[in-house]
Amino acid sequence: MARPIQPGLTENEFMVMKELWAHSPLTVAQILEKLDRQPKPAYTSLLTLVQAMEKQGYIGHHKEGKAYTYFPILKQSAFTSGEIQRMSERLFGGRSLSLLMNLIENEQLSREDVEQLKKMLEEL
DSSP states (O other): OOOOOOSSOOHHHHHHHHHHHHHOSBOHHHHHHHOOOSSOOOHHHHHHHHHHHHHTTSEEEEEETTEEEEEEOSOHHHHHHHHHHHHHHHHHTTOHHHHHHHHHHHSOOOHHHHHHHHHHHHHO
16 A cells, blocks of 8 residues: 655655755765664665655756766755644644744743844844
8 A cells, every 4th residue: 555645754855855955965875874864774775765755846966977966956944834834733723823832831941042032023
């Protein structure tokens, strides 16, 4: 049975995207080298994942000699916004203020964080 389509990125896709957002363009071998995961996946498994991500439109490639170098098409800011929106919808019925209040109430904010938050609110 095929895996159901899910919104967002899988954990493995996210690990690849984090490296591409930070260091692109990268070959599959370079991505594999940079992955902070033990044990590392097999090269062929990672290649299959990267090719699937390209078909989904998350990444693109350029051919450099015999190697392909991959770069992100999905922007990190767009991904982050989408993930936050999904979390807000799922946990708080889309009420962004409820999400924000929950984060503020349940996180240990430093004095600097509080000051930055106050400044942002004043600017709005």
